[in-house]
Amino acid sequence: MNETAPPLNVVGEGFARTDAVPKTTGTATYTVDVSFPGMLHAKVLRSPHAHARLTAIDATAARAMPGVHAVITRDQLEGLNPTYGYFIKDQPIVAIDKVRYIGDAVAAVAAETERQAVEALEKIVVEYEVLPTVAAIESAMADTAPELFEEEPMGVVPAYGQGASGARRLGINNCYRFSYETGNAGAFEGCDHVFEDRFLFSRDQHFHLEPFVSVARMEGETIDVWSSCQNPFPLRKELARVFNHPENMIRVQVPYIGAGYGAKNNCKTEPIAILLAKLSRRPVRFCMTMEENFLTQSQHAAILNVKTGVMADGTFVARSGHIWLDSGAYSDASPLVAEKAGYRLPGPYKWKHLDIHCDCILTNTTPAGPYRGFGGTQASWASESQIDIIARSLGRDPLDLRLQNLKDLGEAYVPGESGVDSDLRAGLNLVADRIGYSDRQSGDGRGMGLSVGFKDAGGVNKPAQARIRITTNGGIYLHCGTVEIGQGVQTAMSQIVAELLNAPLDRVSYPALNTDYTPFDQGTNASSAIVVMAMAVQQATLKAKQKVMEFAAGQLDCSVEEIELDDWSIRKGNESHPLPIMIMRYYGGTGYEFTGEGFFKPDIDHSAPLETQCVSWEFGWGAAEVEVDRDTGLVNLKQLVVSGDAGQAINPLVCRGQDEGSAIMGLTGALFPCMIYDGPILMNGNGLDYRVPLATDIPDGFVSILQEQGHGPGPFGAKSLGEGCMLPVASAIANAIEDAIGVRIRELPLTPERVLAAIDDAQSP
Amino acid sequence: MSGELVYLTCRVNGEEVSLHVRPEEIFVDVLRDRLAATGTKVACDLGACGACTIIVNGNPTASCGLFAWQAEGADIQTIEGLANNGNLDPVQRAFVENSAFQCGYCTPGMIMLARALIDRDPAPSRADIRNWMGANICRCTGYEMIIEAVEKAAALQQEACNE
Numbered sequence: 042m043n044e045t046a047p048p049l050n051v052v053g054e055g056f057a058r059t060d061a062v063p064k065t066t067g068t069a070t071y072t073v074d075v076s077f078p079g080m081l082h083a084k085v086l087r088s089p090h091a092h093a094r095l096t097a098i099d100a101t102a103a104r105a106m107p108g109v110h111a112v113i114t115r116d117q118l119e120g121l122n123p124t125y126g127y128f129i130k131d132q133p134i135v136a137i138d139k140v141r142y143i144g145d146a147v148a149a150v151a152a153e154t155e156r157q158a159v160e161a162l163e164k165i166v167v168e169y170e171v172l173p174t175v176a177a178i179e180s181a182m183a184d185t186a187p188e189l190f191e192e193e194p195m196g197v198v199p200a201y202g203q204g205a206s207g208a209r210r211l212g213i214n215n216c217y218r219f220s221y222e223t224g225n226a227g228a229f230e231g232c233d234h235v236f237e238d239r240f241l242f243s244r245d246q247h248f249h250l251e252p253f254v255s256v257a258r259m260e261g262e263t264i265d266v267w268s269s270c271q272n273p274f275p276l277r278k279e280l281a282r283v284f285n286h287p288e289n290m291i292r293v294q295v296p297y298i299g300a301g302y303g304a305k306n307n308c309k310t311e312p313i314a315i316l317l318a319k320l321s322r323r324p325v326r327f328c329m330t331m332e333e334n335f336l337t338q339s340q341h342a343a344i345l346n347v348k349t350g351v352m353a354d355g356t357f358v359a360r361s362g363h364i365w366l367d368s369g370a371y372s373d374a375s376p377l378v379a380e381k382a383g384y385r386l387p388g389p390y391k392w393k394h395l396d397i398h399c400d401c402i403l404t405n406t407t408p409a410g411p412y413r414g415f416g417g418t419q420a421s422w423a424s425e426s427q428i429d430i431i432a433r434s435l436g437r438d439p440l441d442l443r444l445q446n447l448k449d450l451g452e453a454y455v456p457g458e459s460g461v462d463s464d465l466r467a468g469l470n471l472v473a474d475r476i477g478y479s480d481r482q483s484g485d486g487r488g489m490g491l492s493v494g495f496k497d498a499g500g501v502n503k504p505a506q507a508r509i510r511i512t513t514n515g516g517i518y519l520h521c522g523t524v525e526i527g528q529g530v531q532t533a534m535s536q537i538v539a540e541l542l543n544a545p546l547d548r549v550s551y552p553a554l555n556t557d558y559t560p561f562d563q564g565t566n567a568s569s570a571i572v573v574m575a576m577a578v579q580q581a582t583l584k585a586k587q588k589v590m591e592f593a594a595g596q597l598d599c600s601v602e603e604i605e606l607d608d609w610s611i612r613k614g615n616e617s618h619p620l621p622i623m624i625m626r627y628y629g630g631t632g633y634e635f636t637g638e639g640f641f642k643p644d645i646d647h648s649a650p651l652e653t654q655c656v657s658w659e660f661g662w663g664a665a666e667v668e669v670d671r672d673t674g675l676v677n678l679k680q681l682v683v684s685g686d687a688g689q690a691i692n693p694l695v696c697r698g699q700d701e702g703s704a705i706m707g708l709t710g711a712l713f714p715c716m717i718y719d720g721p722i723l724m725n726g727n728g729l730d731y732r733v734p735l736a737t738d739i740p741d742g743f744v745s746i747l748q749e750q751g752h753g754p755g756p757f758g759a760k761s762l763g764e765g766c767m768l769p770v771a772s773a774i775a776n777a778i779e780d781a782i783g784v785r786i787r788e789l790p791l792t793p794e795r796v797l798a799a800i801d802d803a804q805s806p
Numbered sequence: 807m808s809g810e811l812v813y814l815t816c817r818v819n820g821e822e823v824s825l826h827v828r829p830e831e832i833f834v835d836v837l838r839d840r841l842a843a844t845g846t847k848v849a850c851d852l853g854a855c856g857a858c859t860i861i862v863n864g865n866p867t868a869s870c871g872l873f874a875w876q877a878e879g880a881d882i883q884t885i886e887g888l889a890n891n892g893n894l895d896p897v898q899r900a901f902v903e904n905s906a907f908q909c910g911y912c913t914p915g916m917i918m919l920a921r922a923l924i925d926r927d928p929a930p931s932r933a934d935i936r937n938w939m940g941a942n943i944c945r946c947t948g949y950e951m952i953i954e955a956v957e958k959a960a961a962l963q964q965e966a967c968n969e
């Protein structure tokens with residue numbers, strides 16, 4: 042911290058969250074709680090086939106069922122732009138020509154009760170011509186594989202900067218490729234050792250407890266939609282395009298969100314709810330079941346080939362890699378995830394040459410999309426596993442090899458990029474010390490492993506706007522578009538505002554998002570709020586404060602330098618002047634509101650590979666200790682130590698919760714079964730069969746350590762946090778397994794079956 | 807709609823409730839749709855995740871798996887009934903002070919589960935708490951802050967009893 046900075050009063054304190062009382066008393070409103078008189082309920086008919094042509098569909102009988110007010114099949118899509126997606130608009134509201142996975146939406150009904158809607162769905166007659174399926178990456182890429190899209194869907198490849206590029210349809214079912222290259226490809230030839238490894242990454246499901254849900258109604262010709270959604274402004278834009286509807290006549294409202302972990306982006310329930318509301322002229326609620334969540338969005342499974350060249354002394358030189366992501370049936374956010382997985386594969390190490398491709402491969406499975414870590418989880422798994430492979434091959438300690446090659450504080454990630462804003466070695470030594478790494482007894486079934494999780498945070502070219510209003514009596518409203526999805530943003534932003542206005546925290550309110558009056562934001566994602574939106578919030582607050590100070594100075598006939606804002610009074614020397622009296626004397630008895638606007642966006646920079654420099658680098662340092670049962674293959678996690686760097690914690694309790702929560706999400710991909718497919722059939726897509734960690738799965742030796750290194754770009758030195766600690770978990774555990782039993786496992790999750798198979802492989806001659 | 811309506815009488819948060827329910831009606835829907843008690847949340851709808859946990863005759867119960875008629879004569883507590891004249895229950899206070907929630911969707915169920923534990927055992931060990939709270943799923947917190955909050959809730963309640 043800057044030694045001359047004034048002491049902080051509100052920032053840095055572990056205050057109770059500002060949403061604590063609503064959330065602990067059952068009074069917090071979520072989209073599932075939104076209800077209107079006359080509201081109908083939507084249900085969706087889903088495809089039983091993984092890949093089929095839709096030859097005929099007849100909903101006549103369904104329309105005549107009791108309680109039914111509207112039915113959607115492809116016949117109701119006329120006049121709309123009926124497909125949506127991020128870069129590529131390939132996903133239809135309901136199936137048009139084909140269905141592409143089991144669970145693909147075919148038709149929808151709005152009825153007075155959910156039960157009536159389900160009964161009506163059963164009356165819809167659909168004829169399919171079943172097509173061959175591809176359910177995994179490699180089979181989908183085969184020359185003879187059936188194509189999910191015979192014709193190229195509408196879409197774009199965005200502009201990239203130095204060394205980066207994108208391309209579409211380079212092969213069968215290949216919907217997007219991201220590539221990044223820097224340095225001289227000849228670098229591998231000068232290396233003493235080259236390592237080539239193939240890693241497999243399974244797919245987790247977000248398992249957000251509040252389902253995908255929205256309530257839509259027509260208010261005149263205005264579309265009014267309440268949604269459990271992380272990116273309401275892009276959603277508004279997409280809905281305007283899909284429905285050919287003016288943006289100013291679409292209102293998206295977002296109350297508290299029962300979590301998303303990335304899933305609640307872009308169109309999910311909204312187009313169906315809106316179309317049914319337009320047809321029925323009644324409010325329509327579309328609330329999915331948890332089984333439907335599993336058929337709507339997942340993480341990306343991946344194959345990662347990584348080739349790394351090093352010198353005999355352990356110096357890292359060159360890395361090339363090819364990643365294939367299982368995108369599921371539609372492109373969704375896959376191109377963006379590919380961009381990040383590819384860009385993050387090098388890890389925060391000193392390379393001279395990089396050459397990476399990441400392909401998105403369509404398969405007849407649930408569409409994959411954004412998931413906390415956003416490609417970084419896949420990349421860190423492969424990168425940090427291979428570093429241990431290299432260390433063991435060179436006879437080096439994995440800790441020492443990392444310390445030798447990690448980037449220095451402030452060193453650019455790649456040419457044209459910003460410098461890393463954490464001391465990576467300090468973070469790694471911290472978790473290694475805490476777990477007792479240097480004193481460990483390796484082998485004999487017990488071992489420890491380390492990992493450095495890494496991602497670029499803050500989004501790409503992300504703009505944010507914020508507005509502050511201060512009432513006559515000092516009530517402060519912070520209007521900003523970052524939605525409260527559990528991460529504690531409402532609390533953190535309010536603490537920043539309170540600090541800047543020298544006000545107690547309870548004077549700040551954070552109204553729920555409404556696109557009609559909340560200033561623009563690109564979305565709640567990429568651990569960006571505290572380094573992007575918070576900059577706009579800080580600016581808005583300081584501008585509003587400046588107006589208050591100038592007003593008060595005018596009233597007191599002095600200069601701004603002679604006065605200070607003290608709660609909601611003006612201090613001038615020994616005098617204290619309450620602002621409400623001053624305001625009403627000038628503006629009249631009904632008073633006035635001071636306002637301030639804030640804006641932030643990183644500069645466009647073509648020398649940066651992603652066209653803007655990364656705003657903040659997010660790290661999660663991890664250390665694991667395991668005990669492996671050689672007879673059963675069971676991995677018993679004894680200790681898991683994780684650490685993130687908040688720069689300056691705005692609220693340390695909130696930071697701790699984010700680090701611990703993300704680490705345990707990471708544990709799901711490491712040690713839990715994840716989504717099990719039998720061909721294109723999802724075998725465990727419900728809350729009973731799908732296993733996520735429970736309190737009883739967490740070892741007593743689970744610890745998070747919050748660092749505040751003070752180098753962040755956000756207000757008061759804050760930096761991105763909240764995804765980092767999930768990134769190192771799987772590789773730290775795999776590294777610990779090798780430390781324990783001398784066996785390397787390259788495929789997630791680290792199930793007993795895989796451990797046993799790896800032991801068998803190691804023992805076979 | 808099948809079968810004849812059933813007349814149900816039970817106590818919800820200390821108040822007697824009487825209404826006709828369908829034989830297949832689920833108790834959580836009675837709470838949310840007919841009694842406007844939307845604090846109780848539904849997630850997995852299979853009795854696995856515990857988001858819908860309420861206390862029925864002292865037992866933590868997944869209300870998504872409870873037929874309405876099964877509540878006949880029962881004494882039922884939901885999240886709405888915990889605070890007393892605006893004073894938070896010790897479990898609620900501990901969850902507030904320890905930041906033992908994030909998105910908040912599992913929180914009413916977690917709080918009711920913890921309340922039922924402390925009603926049975928006013929001084930549970932940390933291991934007891936971990937085992938008991940293992941009944942419900944939280945996908946946000948990683949559980950440690952919840953377990954600490956339940957420990958604190960027991961302590962707060964002891965303090966209040968000793969005063």
